[in-house]
Amino acid sequence: MTFGRRTLIAATLGAPFVAQAQPKARVIVVGGGFGGATAARTLKRVAPDIDVVLIEPNPVFTACPASNAVIAGLRDHETLRFTYKTLEAEGIRLIHQRVIAIDAAHSSLTLADNTRLDFTRAILAPGIAIRWNALPGYTEAAAAVMPHAWRGGAQIMLLRERLAAVPDGGLVVISVPATPYRCPSAPYERASLVAHHLKLRKPRAKLIVLDSNDSFSMQRLFLAAWKSLYPNLEHLALSASGKVTEVNAGTGEIRTDFETYTPDLANIIPPQRAADIAVQSGVADRTGWCPITPVTFESLLCPGIHVIGDATLLGAMPKSAFAAAAQAKACAHAVALILNGQTPEPPHLLNTCYALIAPHLAISSAGVYRHHGTILVDTEGAGGNSALDAPRSTREAEARHAEAWFHAVTTEAFG
Amino acid sequence: MKRGVLLTLAVALAAAAPPPPGALVCSGCHAATADPGFPPIAGRAAAELEAELLAYRAGTRPATVMDRLTRGFSPGELTSIAAYWAAQK
Structure with missing residues (x-):
């Protein structure tokens, strides 16, 4: 009609x-x-x-x-x-x-x-x-047991509730897909905040990040933060057999080439x-x-x-x-x-991503892009990450900026 | 099909000239909100905005991300961006 x-x-x-x-x-x-x-x-x-x-x-x-x-x-x-x-x-x-x-x-x-x-x-x-089953075993039904929490909505609260229920001494696994996916630094911010939660509430619990990539956004900054703040966090990159090859929502198992994990909570960030x-x-x-x-x-x-x-x-x-x-x-x-x-x-486009490494502490990645044929390329000499040796006051300022940005971008979009 | 007819209709634009490249992005942080977390930029003196942008670019003004972002622009582009925001309400 x-x-x-x-x-x-x-x-x-x-x-x-x-x-x-x-x-x-x-x-x-x-x-x-x-x-x-x-x-x-x-x-x-x-x-x-x-x-x-x-x-x-x-x-x-x-x-x-x-x-x-x-x-x-x-x-x-x-x-x-x-x-x-x-x-x-x-x-x-x-x-x-x-x-x-x-x-x-x-x-x-x-x-x-x-x-x-x-x-x-x-x-x-x-x-x-989400590309259901692109990671074998990760179906819509599996997401109810192993939440992705990658598209907002009820999955966010489901993962929050499941995290709160993880016992002391328990194991949490976060699986990161190969790029490209939505918000490249977000899995690592999530890992930081989950590790913070466990450290505070369940000091004997552990987080393993199983990563299908060898390099990632703000890598050196995240690795340095985890080393100093989160001894309970282990990150396994692609080359350390971190790539998840199959999940089984029925048994709760997560497989890589060399290991099978049975965590208390699996957060599977799926291919997209x-x-x-x-x-x-x-x-x-x-x-x-x-x-x-x-x-x-x-x-x-x-x-x-x-x-x-x-x-x-x-x-x-x-x-x-x-x-x-x-x-x-x-x-x-x-x-x-x-x-x-x-x-x-042609416009010039910018991006800034803030990531919390702990409450009130953040790092950022920025880029300036110009078009080159049908893609956008980095502008040489511009952009980059927060300094690796920045003082705590800078990390605190960036956490305030992260909050201010969220307020600004949501106001610009929704009033 | 109406498409041909529609395409010939001129659409009136609120502003005479399009914004200079890069200028539109600023409001993503420097938004006109009741409780701004970043310094407002709309309607400020062009010379002042330009001086600040050039100082960020030169690394002589303390910054978190503004130094990294302004380095992606030529001084002339930053001058245009400053003039654009000075003219906004």
Whole structure:
């Protein structure tokens, strides 16, 4: 069934019917996370005439940044939750449904209730999906027993409750997938805060991090912090047989090439790809991620569709909330310019990731990126990590900055 | 198909000129919030912002990440970014 714009307004959204002499340009944003919400708000501000529609199934967004502190019992879960009320007040039309198909050739998409919507351009910020069974044995059912807690929501509280229930003398295992995955420093922040929790509450318990990588984000900083703070944490890299090859939710076993672990709690961070809608609509390629031009974020596979955030294939720029918001602003400006008949200039993009190594102590990684063909590359001489020998006052300042950033990025996205 | 018609419609933009490269990212931390954890930058004097950015870039102003970020820009680019934020409300 096809509805025109007016039908959509009157029937689907319940807004008063307003006769228009000419149709307006409509941009549909798919996905209301940091990327999508920031893109929708930026676009409405830059070009108020555009009919901006944001499609997001959930009425409440649960943020992933800062969720590691919730898991470790250091932060209230409510502080991660945000609504779309401000966006609606700003004139963005919210539709709380799932998009089931996108027809790029006809500039239209279909919602779960079979409503079809036309768009002038679309911005996809769909986030990630978990590749179930890519790690043999790790299915949706297994996630109820061995939580991933990698996409917000109920899994965060499940992992928090399971961690709280680990006995003194118990064993916790965190499994880290091979890159690329959402938020490259987050497994190591999580390991730090879980180790902190165990050290404080269960001094005889142990954490083993089984890693499918040999090198990782802020590696020297994390390793130094763990050495000084957490004798209860053991990290096994890929070359030390850290790669998990199979899990068994029934027996609770986790296998690597040489060992079988039976921990009291397994947190499996699973292999990932772009969300289902990106794959189904042909915006993702065989890597499972979405190739785009990093100037306008327009898909290389589906013209007229822009993709931002964790779902993209971007080279050096990591998959983070900071990056998604930065891309969202650049993309929204580019889309407004394109609809205005102009050609956008290449943006310069930044990223900063903060990671807590303990309560009130943080480290950071920063990068400046410029486009090089279809990917983003690091700007030479810029970016990098916090100093390895930084004084405690710097780590404390970075922890304050981490909190201030969370406040700023959530305010920019959700008001 | 309406697409052709829609594409010919000019969309009015709120600002005359697009922001200089890199300027949009600043608000990711320096947001206009009631309780800013980072120093506000919108509407500050351009010369002041420029001097601070150049000092971060030169490593002469104490920093956590601003030194690492400003090194990714030329002095001219930082001047443009300072002028952009000075003009914001």
